[in-house]
Amino acid sequence: MTLAQALPELAKPILFVEFRFVWIFAIIFLVHWALRTNTLRKLWLLVASHCFYGCFFIGDPFVFFPNLFAGAWDKLPIGWWFPSLLWFSTAMDYIVGVRIEDAKSDRGRKRWVLISLFINLGVLGFFKYYGFFEENVRAVFAWLGLTPTWEPLKVFLPYGISFYTFQSLSYSIEVYRKHLPAERSFLNLAFFIAFFPQVVAGPIVRAVTFLPQTIKKTVWASVDVRGCLTLFFIGFVKKACIADTLAGIVDTYFAAPQAYNCFSAWVAILSYAGQIYCDFSGYSDMATAVARLLGYELTVNFSFPYFSRNITEFWRRWHISLSSWLRDYLYISLGGNRGSKLFTWRNLMLTMLLGGLWHGASWAFVIWGAAHGIALIVHREWTRATAGKTFAVMKWIAMPLTFYWVLLTWVPFRANDTFVNAKNQPVRSLPDGFYEHQGDKLLHAKADLARAPLTGDWHTKGKPEEIVIRKVSGGFGTSAKVWGSLVLFQDNGRKSVVKNAAVALLAALALVHWFCARGWMSRWWRRIPDYAYAALMGVGVSLALYMKPVVYKAFIYFQF
Amino acid sequence: MRATVNIAIFVTALALCFAALGMFTPPPRVEIVSPKLAYLADHADDFDVFFLGSSRTYRQIIPEVFDQLMAEGGHPVRSFNLGVEGMRPPEDTYVFEKALARRTTPLKLVLVESNAIRLAVRDGDDGTLRATYWHDTKRTMTLFRRAFLADKKKRNWRDRIGKLAEQAAQFAEHAMYWLENTSHAGRGHEMLGSWLSPGGPNPLHLHDLGPRLDGYSRSLANARMDPASVPAYEKAIAGMIEKPPRADFGGSVDQAEVREKKRFIESHGGRMFVVIPPYAGTKFFLPEPGPDAPPALEFWNPKLYPDLFATENHSDAGHVNHAGAERYTRHIVRELLKHLSR
Known part of the structure; x- marks a missing residue:
């Protein structure tokens, strides 16, 4: 493997649970704390954040950049320009924020906030709902016995757009409501919207929470390293060890619920409740821990909801x-x-x-x-x-x-x-790399990287670089x-779907969760001496690696 | 100082826990490899000839035909096809060491497909157990030497930095697999999944061993070549006839790996032959000639072996089909008998 072959590996979307993330974060972390000024640190994190986000779209940089500079647009991966939406959203809200503050009348303020709402929600709506809208229009046409004459427009959802659009909107609205002064530093606003721990799957951090943090220089002495490491470890265990284990049960059941008994339905839905909670709260924990290690605080996202x-x-x-x-x-x-x-x-x-x-x-x-x-x-x-x-x-x-x-x-x-009753209706399109198939049989719900997990029988049709997945049985x-x-x-x-003994596993998980909710496990690790903590972490990390899956499932909330 | 001590404690606890987990973790279940190794563990001394290599061995050498022809040639043997899809050095040495772990009787022959060490992980294997399972310390050190020490060219400092970055990138992936393998990453997850499954662990796919349980699976070899790819293939073969592929001796680490393999086989009383399979290419790896070099059975030449390159005997440009495999095995035996009779 040459460097040219190795770089695309580095440029793949990075999940917090991967070994790769540890090395990449180590570089970000060391450079961040080595830089002397607040501006340089924010600039560094902004660049790192956009690289992190860009990894989700550009594919092999040795192919991408030559094609980009040569203007070979048809050879660029689908969605290669999606990172520019992040810049667009930032620039637009920067201008809107300043204009709202500078507006002399309430009417003027309102006009600018409406522009922000219209553009932000317009972009989000187009990418997220166009396909859904067209699918339903086609269904209505079919119901009326008409055949639509227009070609379907292939629209793919940019990762994280729902999250950063809401973050960005929170800024415009807060400035409009006079809860926050307009941010005059473009760097601060760009950094707030693109900050990599939360850009892809939240938590949705409010401008009023985050922007004040960008003014002061972060101080290493105020970082609670033990707390951050513990939180990251807990997040890792939730996602890698629990959510991905439960996902096996859930995926098996939902692939063919007609084959399973009532017991299986209960186990599967309880497992899904555990999976989605551990998957998303695990991601939030890791994102929060990573942000805290860099000196920034995110928003709490879960508080034992069950x-x-x-x-x-x-x-x-x-x-x-x-x-x-x-x-x-x-x-x-x-x-x-x-x-x-x-x-x-x-x-x-x-x-x-x-x-x-x-x-x-x-x-x-x-x-x-x-x-x-x-x-x-x-x-x-x-x-x-x-x-x-x-x-x-x-x-x-x-x-x-x-x-x-x-x-x-x-x-x-x-x-x-x-809810598409006709068989073989195309229900979603996926770009290359978001699926694995053998012939026309979809092998792996890798599609959950981009969209909701697949259920039922699916088959694929289309060119390798752009494939249409059709659900065989709709409804x-x-x-x-x-x-x-x-x-x-x-x-x-x-x-x-599983042995009856699996209930014991679910019960054990519920019990641990209950202990945690009571606060019985949240403080003792702070009181033990450093050497005991280090040894305990060693044992914990080895057990967590042992129980993690060989191939991770993408975070469920990446699809939103 | 305190931080260093804490990190040392963390690493020690981690290593001790890895070792403890390794004691009760069964071998990983890897497609084709695990059924073959499990079968050979139970039938350690049943076979005295092994074929070792990639899909060009797995799909192309038929032990049944080999044994019959060898017996007719006065060398009764029982052979086993230890080929695995995409298996190249140093993975093949790892698999072979595991295969012979319980053997008590001496070997006769080992036919090793001639391949240089591959640093790239096969497409589709990234991050899977297949890429991880053979990354023990010995194999990872071989890859380290291959990445950093094989290249002796003199360079200026700028190129040297570039090369070092390239080598580091090459090795980093393998270091990651070594870490995953050493930590038994994902093995507990796999065991829990089996435990939760109503039917218990899935049985090993013995059909990977073929109907005669000799490691050759005919099901993979029946295909015909895609007519669309025939013109390009025929052009490549015509090119090979016009300009024969050249022998590539790889680097010092590749040659050391061959010697290491030979020593290991001889320590089990066997004799090593390298086999260069028939495929469309511009070069082929060959052990450096010398008194210690293992004899090579070369089938790279379309002029000498036109039947091995005929489209009707190929399933794709790189592999012969079952009919081709029969011919290929016959050619191997013929060449081998010539060597044995010398």
């Missing part, structure tokens, strides 16, 4: 950075609860529907959002109706009931039914079958 006693509390504990963003910038902007009952219901429902759609362009996410919207309305009315009353039974059933509802809503989220079947097992305790088939 121990919530109602759905409102669940949303205060699950994906906090998104739910609080939706609350502050959408729900409250819509009027919140300052109106009639129906008005509040509408606002709750709209917020959750849009929250669902934020996750992806699919009716499955709309249903997921609607289910949570309904639950929030029901809980709100229940709370009002029972104000001042106590029900002893609620003490026992509130938490299991909430968790059960959350489990039921995870079904469409994971099954990701297409609402998968979710309905799983719900049948979870609600009516129906067996869909006779097979079992």
Whole structure:
């Protein structure tokens, strides 16, 4: 292998759990702390962040750059220009922020914030929802017996666009609301939006939280190294050891739910609840730890959501950075609860529907959002109706009931039914490298790098560099079958997805999670001496490496 | 100082834990390799001839034909095809050492496909157990020597830095695999997956050993060459006839690896032959001639072996099909008997 062959390896998308990340981060970390001035440090991190983000798109740099400079556009990988969207969003919000502050009237301020909203959401909407929109228009045409004459436009979703668009919007809105002065330093704003630990999959950091941190020079003495290492280790264990292990059970079950019994449905959905929590909160933990090691603080994203006693509390504990963003910038902007009952219901429902759609362009996410919207309305009315009353039974059933509802809503989220009834409807297109196939059979759901995990039988058709994946059997079947097992305790088939003993594994995980929620495991490691901590980390890291998968699954939230 | 001590404690704990985990971790399950090694562990002394190499051995040498022809030539043997898709030095030495680990009786012959050390990891194997499992310290040191010490050209300092960066990049990937292998990374995950599975661990695919359990799998060799690729292949063969491929002796580390392999085979009482398979190319690796060099059976010449290069006997440009494999095995035996009778 030559250097020219080795560099593309380095230029592949980097996951926090890979060995590769440790070396790359070591360089970023050492250079960052070696630099003397705050400006140089931010500049270095900005460059590193854009390299990190660019890795997701450009492929082999030895092919990419010569082709780029030669103007051989047709030879560049699909989406090669997506990193420029990040620059565009930054530049646009920089100008908007300054203009809002400089505007002499409220009308002028409003006009500029609306420009920011329109452009940011327009770009996000186009990339995220165009395919969904067209797919449904085509379905309507087919239903009317018409054949669309236009060629489908192939639109691919840039990684992280949902996250950095919301971050960027938070800046414009906060400046508009006068909660934050306009950022006059382009470097600070660019650094805030592109900061690599959170650019691809959050947490969605608010400008008001992060921008003040860019003013002061970071100080190494204030970095809690033990805390950062422990948090990164916990995140690694959650993602690599737990989420990816549970993913095996989930993927097996959801590939053919019709073959499995009711027990399997329960194990699979409990496993998925564990997988998605550990996957996303593990990523958030690692991102937070990495940012802290560089002297920056991100937003807390999870707070033991499965121990919530109602759905409102669940949303205060699950994906906090998104739910609080939706609350502050959408729900409250819509009027919140300052109106009639129906008005509040509408606002709750709209917020959750849009929250669902934020996750992806699919009716499955709309249903997921609607289910949570309904639950929030029901809980709100229940709370009002029972104000001042106590029900002893609620003490026992509130938490299991909430968790059960959350489990039921995870079904469409994971099954990701297409609701396309006709067979062989193209449901998504993927660029090269996002799939593995043998002939026309899709082997590996590598597509979850770019889109939702695949379920059911799929086959592929198209040129190797640009392939269309079609779901062989469409429709609402998968979710309905799983719900049948979870609600009516129906067996869909006779097979079992795992041994009964797997329940012990899930119970053990739940128990550890409960201990953690009680705070019983959060402080003792701070009290032990350094040498004991070092030895313990040695044992912990070796066990974590032992239990990690050989080939990692992409983070679920990369697709959003 | 305190930080150094803490790092030393961390590394010691890590290493001790790796060693402890290694004691009860079964060998990794790697496609084609594991079934062959598992079978040979149970039948350590059943075979006295081995074929070692890549798919050009695995798909191309038929032990059944070989044994029959050798018996007819007065050398009754029982052979085993230890070829594995994409297996090149130093992986092949690792596999062979494992294959002979339980052997008690002497070997007769080992036919090793002639290949130089490959630093690149095969396409599709990146990050998989297949790329990791053979990266023990010995093999990784061989790769280190190959990356850093094989090139003796004199360069100015600028080129030297460039070369060093290239060598470091070449070796870094293997160092990573060594770390993964030493830490048994992913093995607990694999075991847990097997434990959770209702049917328990999947049985090893014995069909990789072929119907006669001799390591040759006919199922892979039945294909015909894609008609679309025939013109390019025929052009390449015509080019080979016009300008024969040249012998490439590789570097000092490649030659040392051949000598090491020869010593190992001789220590088990066997005799090593290198085999240059028929394929369209411009050069082929050859051990440096000398009194210690293993004899070479060369089939690279389309003029001498037109049947081995005929399109009807190929499944693709690089491999013969089953019909070609029969012919190839016959040619090998014929050449081998000539050597043995000397």
